[in-house]
Amino acid sequence: MEQVKNRNSVSRILLVGIAFLLTFSMPIMAQDAPAGDVAKGKELFNSLCAACHKRYKKSTGPALFGVADRHDTEWLYSWIKNSKAMIDAGDADAIAIYEEYKKTPMNAFPQLNNADIDNIIAYVMEPKSTGGPTGATGDFPPQLVDGTVVSNELILGALAFIFLLLIVILVLVNNTLRSIAKANGVELPDDLTNKKPLWKAFVDNQFLVIVSSILLLLVSAYFAYGYLMQVGVDQGYQPVQPIHFSHRIHAGDNKIDCKYCHSSARVSKTSGIPSLNVCMNCHKSISEVADATATPDHTKEFYDGEIAKLYDAVGWDAEDLSYTGETKPVKWVRIHNLPDFAYFNHSQHVSVAGIKCQQCHGPIEEMEVVYQHAPLTMGWCVNCHRETNVKMEGNEYYEKIHKELSKKYGVDKLTAAQMGGLECGKCHY
Amino acid sequence: MKNTVKILALVIIVISAISCQDSKKPNYQYFPNMYASSGYETYGEYKVFNGEQEAMTPVEGTVSRGWMPYDYKDSPEGYALAKDTLKNPLPYTEENLAEGKELYTIYCGICHGAKGKGKGELVKREKILGIPSYDSREVTEGSIYHVMYYGINTMGSYAAQTNEEERWKIVQYVEKLKADLEGREVRLDKEVAIVVEPVEETHEPVVDNHQEDAHH
Numbered sequence: 001m002e003q004v005k006n007r008n009s010v011s012r013i014l015l016v017g018i019a020f021l022l023t024f025s026m027p028i029m030a031q032d033a034p035a036g037d038v039a040k041g042k043e044l045f046n047s048l049c050a051a052c053h054k055r056y057k058k059s060t061g062p063a064l065f066g067v068a069d070r071h072d073t074e075w076l077y078s079w080i081k082n083s084k085a086m087i088d089a090g091d092a093d094a095i096a097i098y099e100e101y102k103k104t105p106m107n108a109f110p111q112l113n114n115a116d117i118d119n120i121i122a123y124v125m126e127p128k129s130t131g132g133p134t135g136a137t138g139d140f141p142p143q144l145v146d147g148t149v150v151s152n153e154l155i156l157g158a159l160a161f162i163f164l165l166l167i168v169i170l171v172l173v174n175n176t177l178r179s180i181a182k183a184n185g186v187e188l189p190d191d192l193t194n195k196k197p198l199w200k201a202f203v204d205n206q207f208l209v210i211v212s213s214i215l216l217l218l219v220s221a222y223f224a225y226g227y228l229m230q231v232g233v234d235q236g237y238q239p240v241q242p243i244h245f246s247h248r249i250h251a252g253d254n255k256i257d258c259k260y261c262h263s264s265a266r267v268s269k270t271s272g273i274p275s276l277n278v279c280m281n282c283h284k285s286i287s288e289v290a291d292a293t294a295t296p297d298h299t300k301e302f303y304d305g306e307i308a309k310l311y312d313a314v315g316w317d318a319e320d321l322s323y324t325g326e327t328k329p330v331k332w333v334r335i336h337n338l339p340d341f342a343y344f345n346h347s348q349h350v351s352v353a354g355i356k357c358q359q360c361h362g363p364i365e366e367m368e369v370v371y372q373h374a375p376l377t378m379g380w381c382v383n384c385h386r387e388t389n390v391k392m393e394g395n396e397y398y399e400k401i402h403k404e405l406s407k408k409y410g411v412d413k414l415t416a417a418q419m420g421g422l423e424c425g426k427c428h429y
Numbered sequence: 430m431k432n433t434v435k436i437l438a439l440v441i442i443v444i445s446a447i448s449c450q451d452s453k454k455p456n457y458q459y460f461p462n463m464y465a466s467s468g469y470e471t472y473g474e475y476k477v478f479n480g481e482q483e484a485m486t487p488v489e490g491t492v493s494r495g496w497m498p499y500d501y502k503d504s505p506e507g508y509a510l511a512k513d514t515l516k517n518p519l520p521y522t523e524e525n526l527a528e529g530k531e532l533y534t535i536y537c538g539i540c541h542g543a544k545g546k547g548k549g550e551l552v553k554r555e556k557i558l559g560i561p562s563y564d565s566r567e568v569t570e571g572s573i574y575h576v577m578y579y580g581i582n583t584m585g586s587y588a589a590q591t592n593e594e595e596r597w598k599i600v601q602y603v604e605k606l607k608a609d610l611e612g613r614e615v616r617l618d619k620e621v622a623i624v625v626e627p628v629e630e631t632h633e634p635v636v637d638n639h640q641e642d643a644h645h
Contacts, residue, residue, distance in 0.1 A: 046562070047560075051561070051583055052582050097617050105505070185571065231458065237456070238452045255539070256539055257536075260539065263589075277585065277589055278585075278589065278590065281585035281586075282585075332472070334472060371452065
């Protein structure tokens with residue numbers, strides 16, 4: 001049985017491999033126009049053309065797939081090297097394209113020779129891959145993500161099973177011991193009916209009653225205190241947002257700096273919810289996510305739908321690549337919210353103290369949906385002020401006071417608390 | 430035996446009560462009127478506003494304090510004019526360069542790359558393509574600023590995320606990267622007496638005249 005299975009999978013891999021090869025060889029064979037080097041073409045395309053052109057979709061310029069069928073090669077050579085000259089010379093095709101694309105002139109690329117252009121054409125003439133075979137050959141590693149999920153469930157299941165087994169074994173052992181005892185004529189003290197009931201024995205023992213009631217009081221006080229202290233604390237609060245914005249993808253995978261979007265955290269009290277034009281800095285050209293972005297929890301279609309929500313709110317016509325002017329507000333749900341009687345300033349912490357966002361907001365770059373990481377209670381604030389030294393590098397503003405206060409306290413480095421970070425009026429006024 | 434069953438039941442009830450705490454809803458507060466501001470809070474949601482959002486664009490015809498208009502038009506002509514005439518009002522100091530680097534790393538490096546070669550993280554991951562290297566383009570301090578202000582082709586405007594002074598610091602850093610790539614010497618002004626020149630005064634009126642000339 002084992003052997004047959006193995007052979008099966010090998011032949012399947014072989015089949016997939018052949019299919020994979022074929023999908024890549026087809027476009028090259030199908031091409032009768034200039035046979036260029038696809039790999040070199042891709043490199044040139046990505047570095048020079050992709051700012052304005054996509055292969056299968058209109059962008060600032062037209063989609064380039066099929067361009068060799070629309071124009072002859074000589075025309076393309078001269079257009080790419082200097083399109084403006086062609087428009088000025090009155091070439092009808094050239095003028096038509098210039099007019100169609102809102103008179104945005106195409107950069108001239110005199111540095112490209114005909115062979116380079118052939119390579120680019122070879123690359124852009126590749127038909128869109130359907131994703132099937134590339135997915136199977138390991139472009140996209142879903143096993144890894146799946147693996148962790150499955151193993152977690154497996155471990156839990158195994159644990160539950162082991163516990164069940166233990167219980168069964170205990171019962172069985174108990175039964176056998178009892179039967180052995182019976183067989184040997186040992187009397188078991190299991191007959192409790194003629195004894196005092198347990199609760200009566202308990203009530204009669206005054207010492208036990210006092211101790212247990214003190215214990216009960218203490219325990220309930222502990223829980224009551226715990227309950228009251230968590231009122232007004234929103235640690236773990238994770239509301240559903242109107243657009244499913246994944247910090248995991250943006251800040252984690254793509255390593256976009258927090259301050260790229262939350263730019264006012266550098267200079268203002270509030271960290272700033274980015275206005276939608278900031279999203280559009282990138283999403284003007286990213287209208288769908290890559291296949292590899294999808295996870296077992298969220299499909300590619302789901303993420304693409306969320307980008308569509310953004311387009312809808314900001315009024316971006318993805319077909320025409322222009323703003324319609326019809327905008328809708330996105331009603332983000334605020335997560336971190338200090339009470340009105342506490343003052344907090346982001347720029348003081350981000351720019352002056354140089355504290356990382358993650359120190360208060362937790363592992364944001366791993367959060368698919370953001371939750372409140374810290375309790376944001378006063379005790380939590382004060383703790384950090386007591387433990388953190390004031391950042392003095394490049395900060396002449398604090399130099400004099402730091403010198404004098406450190407002399408007074410007899411330390412080298414002052415904590416934020418020693419600098420006055422515990423004075424009531426600093427945060428409550 | 431009966432007691433253990435009861436205790437078990439109690440534990441189950443407590444656990445299920447705790448697990449029912451909904452993380453999608455905010456917690457109770459002692460005195461909500463002490464927590465919530467009676468004024469309109471930043472990013473608050475209030476019925477009186479258009480779209481119920483406190484965050485709004487400025488009223489037409491008004492500017493925020495300290496904001497100065499930028500007189501070059503968002504057009505190929507405006508670009509050409511800025512390229513030729515617009516100059517950086519800030520002195521080219523080490524300090525400005527360092528701040529420019531910090532800002533560049535946040536806003537530009539993600540696409541243009543740490544060295545300005547057009548190989549930032551998003552390009553490496555093939556999310557955004559076609560970012561040119563700074564040495565392959567004819568750019569001047571004026572055109573760099575102009576492009577940051579309005580954006581060009583697929584690049585968006587960064588006027589919302591940075592202020593005028595910050596943009597000029599980034600310009601200095603971009604010029605340094607370009608000089609490094611081309612193997613030229615990096616421009617640094619000699620330390621002048623510390624006169625912090627207000628940015629606003631330096632260019633607007635003069636430029637305005639040029640602009641008028643160019644259009645008539």
